[in-house]
Amino acid sequence: MTSQLIFNGLMLGAVFSLVALGLVLIFSVMNVVNFAHGEFYTMGGFMAFFIFQNLFVKTLGWPHLFSYFIVLLMTMVLIGTVGFVIEKAIMSSFRDDLLMGMMATIALSIIFSMGMASIFGAGTVQVFHPVPGVMSVLGARVSRGRMFIMIMAVFMCGVLTLFIHKSRLGKAMRACMLNPEVAQLQGINYNFISALGFGIGCALAAVAGLLVVPSCSLNPFVGGGYLMKSFIIVIIGGLGSLPGTIVAGFILGFFESFGSFYFGQPVVILLSFVLIIVMLIVRPQGLMGRAE
Amino acid sequence: MQNKIEKGFWGFLTSIFLMVLAPAFVNTGYSTLVLSWVCLNCVMAASMRFVMLTGHVNFAYGGFVGIGAYTSALLVMRAGLPLCFAVLIAGIVCAIVALGFGLPTLKLKGAYFFMASFGFAEVIRIIFHYFFIDLFGGVDGITGIPYPGSVLGISFDPKRGWGYYYLILLICSLSLWVLYQLEHNTRLGKILMSIQQSESLAESVGITPMTYKVMGFIIGSFFAGVTGSLYSHLIGVIAPEDFTFMFSVYILMYVVIGGKGNFFGPPVGAAFLTFISSFWLKALGFWESVAFAVVMLITILFLPEGLAMLPARISSLLHGIRKTIIEDGENGTT
Numbered sequence: 001m002t003s004q005l006i007f008n009g010l011m012l013g014a015v016f017s018l019v020a021l022g023l024v025l026i027f028s029v030m031n032v033v034n035f036a037h038g039e040f041y042t043m044g045g046f047m048a049f050f051i052f053q054n055l056f057v058k059t060l061g062w063p064h065l066f067s068y069f070i071v072l073l074m075t076m077v078l079i080g081t082v083g084f085v086i087e088k089a090i091m092s093s094f095r096d097d098l099l100m101g102m103m104a105t106i107a108l109s110i111i112f113s114m115g116m117a118s119i120f121g122a123g124t125v126q127v128f129h130p131v132p133g134v135m136s137v138l139g140a141r142v143s144r145g146r147m148f149i150m151i152m153a154v155f156m157c158g159v160l161t162l163f164i165h166k167s168r169l170g171k172a173m174r175a176c177m178l179n180p181e182v183a184q185l186q187g188i189n190y191n192f193i194s195a196l197g198f199g200i201g202c203a204l205a206a207v208a209g210l211l212v213v214p215s216c217s218l219n220p221f222v223g224g225g226y227l228m229k230s231f232i233i234v235i236i237g238g239l240g241s242l243p244g245t246i247v248a249g250f251i252l253g254f255f256e257s258f259g260s261f262y263f264g265q266p267v268v269i270l271l272s273f274v275l276i277i278v279m280l281i282v283r284p285q286g287l288m289g290r291a292e
Numbered sequence: 293m294q295n296k297i298e299k300g301f302w303g304f305l306t307s308i309f310l311m312v313l314a315p316a317f318v319n320t321g322y323s324t325l326v327l328s329w330v331c332l333n334c335v336m337a338a339s340m341r342f343v344m345l346t347g348h349v350n351f352a353y354g355g356f357v358g359i360g361a362y363t364s365a366l367l368v369m370r371a372g373l374p375l376c377f378a379v380l381i382a383g384i385v386c387a388i389v390a391l392g393f394g395l396p397t398l399k400l401k402g403a404y405f406f407m408a409s410f411g412f413a414e415v416i417r418i419i420f421h422y423f424f425i426d427l428f429g430g431v432d433g434i435t436g437i438p439y440p441g442s443v444l445g446i447s448f449d450p451k452r453g454w455g456y457y458y459l460i461l462l463i464c465s466l467s468l469w470v471l472y473q474l475e476h477n478t479r480l481g482k483i484l485m486s487i488q489q490s491e492s493l494a495e496s497v498g499i500t501p502m503t504y505k506v507m508g509f510i511i512g513s514f515f516a517g518v519t520g521s522l523y524s525h526l527i528g529v530i531a532p533e534d535f536t537f538m539f540s541v542y543i544l545m546y547v548v549i550g551g552k553g554n555f556f557g558p559p560v561g562a563a564f565l566t567f568i569s570s571f572w573l574k575a576l577g578f579w580e581s582v583a584f585a586v587v588m589l590i591t592i593l594f595l596p597e598g599l600a601m602l603p604a605r606i607s608s609l610l611h612g613i614r615k616t617i618i619e620d621g622e623n624g625t626t
Contacts, residue, residue, distance in 0.1 A: 027403065033403045033406060033407070090589070090593070093593060094592075098402050098403060098406075099349060099548075099552075100548075100592050100596065102349070102406065103544065103545075103548050103588060103592055104589060104592060104593075106541055106544075106585075106588075107585035107586070107588045107589040107592075108585075108589075110581050110582060110584070110585035111582055111585050111586065111589075114578070114579070114581060114582045115582075117578075118578070224537075228410060228411060228414055231407035231410055231411060232407075232411060234407060235404060235407055235408065235411075239403060239404065266418050266421070266422040266423070269414060269415065269418050270415055270418060270419075272411075273411045273412065273414070273415045276408060276411055277396050277397070277408075280396050280397060280399075280400065280404075280408065281396050284399065284400065284404075
């Protein structure tokens, strides 16, 4: 049983990290807390439902892993572009303005979730799993699908870390995180980097949604729960710290996996809030955040 | 500045006068309900802004309103306390909870506080939903909260609902007056303003910001409890899902759309949006919240100071036009 819970915790942790990384990326680049982040997660889920399930599997008859990867790429490009355009059109007015940026993203989140509810209906839908079956690892019976989610989420986190730390664009992004004005003096196009950061952040949430949805249920309002979990992770890990976010994501994943088995879901939410309060008292800047 | 506030104050008195007369012109129970709503929302928006003076946006505000509503409903139904005591105790309970929540979290700045309060809103909802079910009623909440028949010997006519409306109007006007005085005419208000301007500068002249932040937070939450208590007796049914994060978002919309730079902004926004939503947007049904979101997005994009600044904006615009015309005329003659 314990190894089962450990695997569950690993999977949840990887997914939570993926969602929270997007939130932290957006916050560090443009200093806006993205309250519409959960809705981008849900959008990814609906990409899986609509394009993978309805189009690829039911209409074209391709229930393969390969077509799932095509949908994954499509999701990243499509939702990334949506995020990019939204930043250019609306959010660019609210860079560095915490309150107004928050109000704008709340408005967007309402518009998106109601829009999705009107298109897809408010009911819960189930999505076909591309990786069926169960396998046994170290005495635990783990569904292959969950293993797949975990590996993919860890892979995506790794790609993002590599992108941020190794590529030229990632270097420019880190410069903008540290100080936008000085970065602009070095000839970095902050307008572009900010929009790119928002797009990548949204795409990460959407990919998490796409990965998780076959193993869970999906309705237009599931994003809210992930938003709260991302907030908890961000407070524990330290806002603006990418490694801290990953560590905190796994901590919350284990917490959730063991807690909901031994105590049940409502108690876990209460306990994670207690965790936040303790964290705030002991180490307000988070696990790996910089002290002011 | 002084002049502007004076103007706002006269506007405030006029609107109270109009609100007193209003029931003479409307004849349905629904209109009275809407008028009561306007009063409650004005106080909620004003007290939310009072906490926002130090830059702390409290997403658990709806939760505090819920605590007030549950406390008052339980006190009246289970303990049989008269309403006026229940209102006061609901406020005090909220203030105590605010003290417990504020002490560890108010030292957080900006985004961190949003997130912590967001989490606390969820905690309050979950406690009402899953715990003490025989007391809080679980997911169904508390139903059949009695409509107050009389307060301090003055009996109301429950069929029309005017009596309770006047009580709400009285309490809300008083609350607004207290909040106004606290902000403009006390040491606390001035210190909160100074913390808003520059916390480190305030610290350097010997102010401990934390003490005053907690005081401001407690006062704001006290009024949340008071309005929550009045709300529960007005509606008669409360459930945990009424007091989620979205409740706070609506209050925050009133503040931002009305204009958070001025004391009279949030009440203006609250009254405007409540009237619009109860008489016109209700017809939209499903799309009501989307309409709200679009209005908010347009307001913060094109009128970031809020509706309260609209007259000043228009007059400065007119002034600018007149000036250009005069200058053009002068240029033409010379």
